[in-house]
Amino acid sequence: MRAYFGRRYTISASHRLHAAALSDEENRAAYGRCNNEHGHGHNYAIEVLVGGPVDGATGMVVDLVKLDETVRTLILNRFDYANLNLDPLFADCVPTTENLCKAIFHLLRNALPEVDLEHVRVEETENNFFECSARG
Numbered sequence: 001m002r003a004y005f006g007r008r009y010t011i012s013a014s015h016r017l018h019a020a021a022l023s024d025e026e027n028r029a030a031y032g033r034c035n036n037e038h039g040h041g042h043n044y045a046i047e048v049l050v051g052g053p054v055d056g057a058t059g060m061v062v063d064l065v066k067l068d069e070t071v072r073t074l075i076l077n078r079f080d081y082a083n084l085n086l087d088p089l090f091a092d093c094v095p096t097t098e099n100l101c102k103a104i105f106h107l108l109r110n111a112l113p114e115v116d117l118e119h120v121r122v123e124e125t126e127n128n129f130f131e132c133s134a135r136g
């Protein structure tokens with residue numbers, strides 16, 4: 001039987017949505033108020049879902065201590081209270097929440113090869129969320 005373990009983390013970060021390849025007018029058309037030059041902030045909720053069997057010895061799907069430590073080191077310390085536009089990960093791509101979600105997924109998948117990372121979901125507001133899945 002396959003089981004799933006999910007954990008939520010929160011960060012506060014700012015960004016400005018502005019694509020270098022687009023003109024100022026095209027940027028305003030694409031991103032609206034999110035293109036304003038002063039940027040804006042979000043309280044992001046990051047959900048990490050791990051799949052796998054329940055370990056017979058520990059009774060757990062994932063080593064929670066290791067997962068927490070990895071997320072704290074690679075994700076929270078990096079992005080919490082950060083201006084996402086200044087992070088090298090977003091030097092060549094716009095720090096939309098789609099791209100933030102992809103970046104978090106790849107950072108965790110590379111750091112935890114023994115973990116079956118099912119998905120990473122990032123909630124930008126109470127109405128918007130983005131999800132990256134191992135499938136597809």
Ligand code: NI
Nearest residue numbers: 015034040042
């Ligand atoms: Ni935004």
